[in-house]
Amino acid sequence: MISIDGSRGEGGGQVLRTALAVSLATGRPFRIERIRAGRSKPGLLRQHLTAVQAAATISSGVVEGAALRSTELTFTPGEICPGSYRFSIGTAGSTGLVLQTVLLPLLLAPGASRLVLEGGTHNSNSPPFDFLAKTLLPLLRKMGASVTASLKRHGFYPAGGGRICVAIEPSRLSPLDLSVRGAVHTMRARALVSNLAPRIGQRELNRVAAKLDLASDAMEVCTVDAHGPGNVLMIEVESDSLTEVFSGFGEVQVRAEAVAGKVCSAVRTYLSADAPVGPHLADQLLLPMALGAGGSLRTLGLTPHTETNIDLIRELLPVDIRVQRCGRHDVRIDVSPI
Amino acid sequence: MPAATTVLSIVGSNLDRGGKDRWTRWRPSVDLTRHDDLVVDRCELLYLPRDEAIVAEIEEDVAGISPETKVRTHLLDVRDAWDFVEVYGALHDFARAYPFSPESEEYLVHVTTGTHVMQICLFLLTEARYLPGRLLQTSPPPRRNSNQPGSYTIIDLDLSRYDQLASRFVQEKQEGLSFLKAGIATRNPAFNEIIERVEQVATVSSAPLLLTGPTGAGKSQLARRVYDLKRQRRQVEGPLVEVNCATLRGDTAMSTLFGHIKGSFTGATRDRPGLMRTAQGGVLFLDEIGELGLDEQAMLLRAIEVKKFLPVGSDREVSSDFQLIAGTNRDLESAVASGQFREDLLARINLWTFRLPGLASRREDIEPNLEYEIEHSSQSVGHHVTMNKEARRRFLHFAAAPDSSWRGNFRDFNAAITRMATLAPGGRINVATVDDEITRLTTSWSDGGSSDDAIIEETLGAEAAAAIDRFDRTQLADVLRICASSGSLSDAGRKLFAVSRQRRKTANDADRLRKYLAKFGLEWSDFRASTKATHA
Numbered sequence: 001m002i003s004i005d006g007s008r009g010e011g012g013g014q015v016l017r018t019a020l021a022v023s024l025a026t027g028r029p030f031r032i033e034r035i036r037a038g039r040s041k042p043g044l045l046r047q048h049l050t051a052v053q054a055a056a057t058i059s060s061g062v063v064e065g066a067a068l069r070s071t072e073l074t075f076t077p078g079e080i081c082p083g084s085y086r087f088s089i090g091t092a093g094s095t096g097l098v099l100q101t102v103l104l105p106l107l108l109a110p111g112a113s114r115l116v117l118e119g120g121t122h123n124s125n126s127p128p129f130d131f132l133a134k135t136l137l138p139l140l141r142k143m144g145a146s147v148t149a150s151l152k153r154h155g156f157y158p159a160g161g162g163r164i165c166v167a168i169e170p171s172r173l174s175p176l177d178l179s180v181r182g183a184v185h186t187m188r189a190r191a192l193v194s195n196l197a198p199r200i201g202q203r204e205l206n207r208v209a210a211k212l213d214l215a216s217d218a219m220e221v222c223t224v225d226a227h228g229p230g231n232v233l234m235i236e237v238e239s240d241s242l243t244e245v246f247s248g249f250g251e252v253q254v255r256a257e258a259v260a261g262k263v264c265s266a267v268r269t270y271l272s273a274d275a276p277v278g279p280h281l282a283d284q285l286l287l288p289m290a291l292g293a294g295g296s297l298r299t300l301g302l303t304p305h306t307e308t309n310i311d312l313i314r315e316l317l318p319v320d321i322r323v324q325r326c327g328r329h330d331v332r333i334d335v336s337p338i
Numbered sequence: 339m340p341a342a343t344t345v346l347s348i349v350g351s352n353l354d355r356g357g358k359d360r361w362t363r364w365r366p367s368v369d370l371t372r373h374d375d376l377v378v379d380r381c382e383l384l385y386l387p388r389d390e391a392i393v394a395e396i397e398e399d400v401a402g403i404s405p406e407t408k409v410r411t412h413l414l415d416v417r418d419a420w421d422f423v424e425v426y427g428a429l430h431d432f433a434r435a436y437p438f439s440p441e442s443e444e445y446l447v448h449v450t451t452g453t454h455v456m457q458i459c460l461f462l463l464t465e466a467r468y469l470p471g472r473l474l475q476t477s478p479p480p481r482r483n484s485n486q487p488g489s490y491t492i493i494d495l496d497l498s499r500y501d502q503l504a505s506r507f508v509q510e511k512q513e514g515l516s517f518l519k520a521g522i523a524t525r526n527p528a529f530n531e532i533i534e535r536v537e538q539v540a541t542v543s544s545a546p547l548l549l550t551g552p553t554g555a556g557k558s559q560l561a562r563r564v565y566d567l568k569r570q571r572r573q574v575e576g577p578l579v580e581v582n583c584a585t586l587r588g589d590t591a592m593s594t595l596f597g598h599i600k601g602s603f604t605g606a607t608r609d610r611p612g613l614m615r616t617a618q619g620g621v622l623f624l625d626e627i628g629e630l631g632l633d634e635q636a637m638l639l640r641a642i643e644v645k646k647f648l649p650v651g652s653d654r655e656v657s658s659d660f661q662l663i664a665g666t667n668r669d670l671e672s673a674v675a676s677g678q679f680r681e682d683l684l685a686r687i688n689l690w691t692f693r694l695p696g697l698a699s700r701r702e703d704i705e706p707n708l709e710y711e712i713e714h715s716s717q718s719v720g721h722h723v724t725m726n727k728e729a730r731r732r733f734l735h736f737a738a739a740p741d742s743s744w745r746g747n748f749r750d751f752n753a754a755i756t757r758m759a760t761l762a763p764g765g766r767i768n769v770a771t772v773d774d775e776i777t778r779l780t781t782s783w784s785d786g787g788s789s790d791d792a793i794i795e796e797t798l799g800a801e802a803a804a805a806i807d808r809f810d811r812t813q814l815a816d817v818l819r820i821c822a823s824s825g826s827l828s829d830a831g832r833k834l835f836a837v838s839r840q841r842r843k844t845a846n847d848a849d850r851l852r853k854y855l856a857k858f859g860l861e862w863s864d865f866r867a868s869t870k871a872t873h874a
Contacts, residue, residue: 045374068375088405091372118405158372158485159361161402195358227402228361252362252484 002030002316006071009308012036013048017101018287018309020055020075022316024105025291029076030316036071043069050089051101058085058102058113082111082170089119091160094126099166100284104291106168107145113168121155121162122192122232124249127280129154129164130190130234131245136284139178139242143292145171156194157249159228173292176285179332180298181276182240187212187267189219189235194226200256204233207260212267233260235267244270244278270300273329279303282333286310289335290319300329341444342379345370345474348414348460349385349392350451356395364478364488366450368396371404372487379443380408384432384452386416419453426459433468445471446492465495525702532692539690540564541571546642546662546687548627550670551694554747557665560694561623564663568621576620576660579613584629585801591634593650596641602651612649614641617660627687628668628679635680642686662687697744697751704737704751711752712767715759718809723759725767733758733772736779743783746791753790754779756812763837790815798858806858814858817851827851827862 004019006012012035023030036042044052044067052066052073060078087098095117106113121129127136129151137147146169155162189208191201201221208214212235224230231250236243248263250256270278275298277285282299283306289295290313302310302323310321310333324332347367354367371378381400385393397409416428438445447464449457463469473493479486539547547564549557558580565578586594593602597612613622624630630638641647642662646655664687673679697704708730716723725733736742737751744750758767758775793815795803806814817834824830831847832839839847855861 041375043375046377047374049377068377090404090406091402155402158487159399159402195361227399253481 004032006035007037080109086116094120094123115166154226156230161227176295178297186238195229203256204260211264294336347448348452369487446474554749555694579617598650625665627664711755
């Protein structure tokens, strides 16, 4: 059985999700030890258990050690059973992270699936729904995946209560090449506000207008209906090869201008560089390429998460991942099945 | 499978309140379902009628935050959330009716919300295992207005971590025990058992205690220590009143015990409260209770049973609440059989009977008591007293020998040490001192000779004798013995001050002795008369 050291690198949760997805897709069991060793709260936390439970559900898998604060876990997947699933996730874990665990295995499965995911749709520390819908899923579709997602209700931290629906058809993945960005032709900024004063969103957009020189018809404040309060600023950058989404979350005691300023800096870094793939997207594309037919991308840089993920995928799958630093904001990654 | 987790939480009227700003406030009953390392499978919300609206909001919010948590609500029929009886009753009813299944679920009792009275009641019910769970204490996030869930602590009142607390109780108990033993380590298991039992009973009950055992076994000392212990634990506020019933013979017995009112008999020139009333809120130690007259016994019985009695000459009952400790060296059962003691009174005071063994049956305690008494004597004589090795060996050998009867028990023993400490040259008890003492003890036991107390009582009368401190007794008795065997005041003085005499130029031994005797109201002539009477 494959044994994984859960204390490695960054992102204990990321290691677990990648391991689960690979195990589901390949049917190979694994054992993970020293889960999140050295953290202030070592072992499995609630959001990790949610991912494990979802993985077990779609595959009738057998899990040992699936308990809070458990530092060892053995997962033996059964056969993946496509179908309709509903996962209710508390705000501790986001819908996006659970989807990350089950999406690829279900895509590669022989039947269609319908997923309803309830919980947080726009949480900091995980990709918001808009990133999923506008960045990741279009790229997966480019690779041949048949997957669509729709947002039924927004869910912000901490109140949650959001809902997304995902439709998946059996797919075969082809290689993806994202080495050239091409021209950036559209930029849009949207500030979502729920149960808060809309002027918070307006202040964010004012800052975006000043920093990125966006016209007012490219910006909008959307008041959305969610269970609790929430605010997120998202800037979409559409180029020839993809749409990148950058986001920042409004927080108590953090000025709206500060939230907007951070997002604008990320966008400006992206625009000033040449690579098409933002740091977070790179991480998300590795597994589809490794489980599919490989591919190449150029990204702005490797986050610690991405580095950990690359190491883990090399261990788990028969792929060759080459990383090549071409410039300060330019790293090339080639994934090729062996 | 890990057990499912159920939280019992009282809806906090203030902390858990809803409203538009509720997501930026810490709400204990909601936020306890938000922790990333705690899954609450079920939350039992207990609420007061006025908090119905809050409950509805909590249910809705928890559903979004923590879909794995099933919320159930229970209305508490409590009108005043600060009324201890009402709250405890309602929570107790809930606990009794709740279908706990500790085998498959673990329970956390959230004690952060609700009034302090409610929190205390939850604690008590958990501690008493009516709620078979652990306590859950939650705290707000460090920064105000942050939307983090804060932190939580689980406290298991059963867990060995709380052994530290438990051991503090044990230590306190140990302190209580050694307190009763007057700090002396006892090696006698039977005696240990008795002391433990006395401590146990004395600290939880105010029922009468009966201490039996031979004279000098330490009944009055134990009674005093019990009183001190209870006082230290703030279980009594009144005084300790001690009386030897043997001194209460005759007409005055009634009024001494129960008091009288002015003019009730010749000589009753003013009201007298009596010892029973003096002992109000405290402890009454009746030593030699077997010596009490039948009338007094009847009155005492009523005083114990209904805490009321009639002072002499009064037609109005007065009340006094005290704990009775009775001492006796007599066999009260046979006293009952011969009609000298009331059966109902015996039954009443016989609830907790402790028989203190005499020193002869506790010989293993002689050594530790020797240390204690030497230390004690050091304090009395005002300088450090030691005992050399050989002297110690010789004394212990004598003390433990089966021939040594220790007839006067600890009274004899303590007197022996006090004498040796007093007579020790330079504060050092040597073999010669010990040999003298051994001779003295042996003689007193063989000829049925008088103990210190007996001599003092004979000379001064029982009442005056009872008024003399233990500190003075041994010295006085020894002085009296010397006086009895001396022809004149000067002769006695010479013997008593033989050591210091050698260092002085002028001899004023007779004067020193006269002054000493005067302190006890004695003159040489009285003394001669008294000894004559004894020998007559």
